[in-house]
Amino acid sequence: MPPPLRRGDRVRFVSPASPPDKDLILRHAEMLKSWGLNVDFGEHAFCKQDYLAGTDEERLADFNAALRDPEVRAIFATRGGKGSYRIADRLDFAAVRRDPKFLIGFSDITMLHLSLWKHCRQVGIHGALFVNEGEQDVSVETSSSLRRALMTSEDIVIRSRPEEPTSALTTEGAVTGRLIGGNLDMVATAAGWALPDLRGAILLLEAVNMYRGQVDRQLTMLRKAGHLNGLAGVAIGQFTRFEFDRRFSVIDILREHLDALGVPVLGGLPLGHGPSPSSVPIGAVAVLDAKAGALMVRRGGV
CATH class of the missing domain: 3.40.50.10740 (Murein tetrapeptidase LD-carboxypeptidase, N-terminal domain)
Structure with missing residues (x-):
């Protein structure tokens, strides 16, 4: 740090x-x-x-x-x-x-x-x-x-926003792990050469301007190749420029893949390309509390 x-x-x-x-x-x-x-x-x-x-x-x-x-x-x-x-x-x-x-x-x-x-x-x-x-x-x-x-050296707390469409993905549970990830397209591109071992991590995902099929293909590859094995939890940020009112939207696609992981999920985080995004230390120890709707990054946790 x-x-x-x-x-x-x-x-x-x-x-x-x-x-x-x-x-x-x-x-x-x-x-x-x-x-x-x-x-x-x-x-x-x-x-x-x-x-x-x-x-x-x-x-x-x-x-x-x-x-x-x-x-x-x-x-x-x-x-x-x-x-x-x-x-x-x-x-x-x-x-x-x-x-x-x-x-x-x-x-x-x-x-x-x-x-x-x-x-x-x-x-x-x-x-x-x-x-x-x-x-x-x-x-x-x-x-x-x-x-x-x-x-500052303060702990950073990012709270879920109910108005973010991905807030519908929030489940239950609380976990601690390294916050690793970011843009879904880059996480998928890194697989096999630049993607760290994600076991025990909280995976952060956000995306912008993608087709539903692209999201589906990338998450399918990451899961079936074993890159998401052993995750502690998933933090979902802003998915921007998607059509959320479709009968089978990107939210449904995300839910299918995330449910298969069987870990706590916190959606609705203002991280990404949407309105007024926040900043968060990436790679640091974080606590994801789905029930409380908050992601806390410990500044002292290295």
Whole structure:
């Protein structure tokens, strides 16, 4: 678990996946500066090569340079999108072990979180200064959640929101385990090479803009290949841009697969691509209490 950030610490934006909106990132940088942080940018942070933020070598070089720089105390991914999976096995894991620092990101960045946990047991932050589609500014809930996760040593409590469609998946029971996972597409992509052993873990899943059949195929593969054997529980975040009013919706598909696991499930968590998402340490010890509708991450639990 990296130490909390303090005023005066340097943080760096890098682009390991798709190219970002430069104006948006510059506004995010100003917000971080208002928190007392010093902000800089990777050399290729605003490069573009089609759907990637530069070549694999450029994106990898920026990320590894931030890992190796002792002045950089946290690394912000400018965005997700596509491409982190192309470099996730080539990170400087030795530098991570020497000098742990938070990586902040989600969506495609889930791949980097998985790889860093698998190789280094590195705790990261599943979250970002995320702006909802059609809005200009980061919500107060999202910014305050990220600041709390980064700049305090408090336990983090994420409560289920009844208005989130996945809240219908909540069962009963309470379990403790490492919170591992994130974006379903990346968890499935990591299977067999970057996915850590999930036995005893609480698996976090969120998704955006997928067909029902894609969700079904990915969960089928993960279950039948044994990757979900021995899970302690499942935390379900936001499933965004799905048609929930269908007769056989993604909620029904999720329920079929999750029921087969026979573990406590907590849905409705504001983690992902939906309205005002929260940030949560990923890789840390968490307590999932389905009855209480809360996921608590212990900051001291490493």
